[in-house]
Amino acid sequence: MNTELDRLRGEAAALQGVLDGGGAGKGKGGGVVVPPVIIPTTPKAPKTPKAPKAAAAYENKALDEAYKQLEHKKRMDEMTLESEQKTLEQIKAKHVKTAEERMEIEERLYDVRKAIGDRTLTNALDDLDKSKRLGKLTEEEEIARLKRIKKQYSDSAEERKQIDDMIFDAEIRRQEAIKKKIEEEKQLRKDTTDYVSQQLQAAYEDRLARDKLSAEDQHKLQDRLLNDQIYLNNNYLKKVLADNRYTAEEKKKIEREVTEAVRKQTNERLKLEREYQENLDKLLEEEKKKKIDNINNLSKGVQDALRAKYQEEKRVAEESIRDAQQANEEWKKSQLDAIKSGRASSAGATSGP
Structure with a gap:
């Protein structure tokens, strides 16, 4: 719009120059009187108030120096996480003044606390793993320990999910261990029954062989x-x-x-x-x-x-009869011999002188 006004002003100035140039011959006749051109004026824009002079930038040199010393000690490995947390809490108490400063130091403290928690969680999980490898934990003890670690040391959803996954794996192993133990006990019961039966059979066979x-x-x-x-x-x-x-x-x-x-x-x-x-x-x-x-x-x-007995008695009787008969015969014979001998003696005496 300002450009258009400038153009109109230029045209009006040119026309005014023409009119001014033809003013001498006006009395002689022949000149054309041109009415004056009225050019609208543009209202002046209000003046912009001058900006106040910028205030001096806020500085907290004590806080900056404290942070500088803290970072130096960290780079020199002269500070543990616990000492860093303690130092930040001291800085917060002594040097923090504005909300922005408070926000920054709270973020720093959160990072340190999280690092401490992560380290503690890592140490707890390392100790758990060592106990597992040494065979000091059953699956039930492992699950209970993981639940305590989760409650005490897990800060983020990611850490809780990690421990939940570990608990799930331990529970699967616990179920498998229980199942294996049950199967072993079942087999032991059967094997024991078979063994006792065999021992009874062996004792029976030994008794038959030895007695x-x-x-x-x-x-x-x-x-x-x-x-x-x-x-x-x-x-x-x-x-x-x-x-x-x-x-x-x-x-x-x-x-x-x-x-x-x-x-x-x-x-x-x-x-x-x-x-x-x-x-x-x-x-x-x-x-x-x-x-x-x-x-x-x-x-x-x-x-x-x-x-x-009858035969023996008969034999004895017969032998006795035979003996009696023989004795009788012998007696008879001896008598006859005696008679004969007496007769011979008598005949000899008769025939003597």
């Missing part, structure tokens, strides 16, 4: 073995069914196995009893027959003895 047992004692020993094994299996099954750490499928499988084993052992025991009874009956029958035979043999022996 001379009657049929009755052998039967009792074997029957006790089977009875103990049946009790052992039933007791194992009872404990399994009462233990909620076994799944339904595991219980069903073990129940089938144990029931089949007990069925076989029971049948073997019944078979043993039947065979023993049969052998006993056979022995009794043989014993009965033997007694009858003994009686018969005794009767026959008595008869033979009586017969032998």
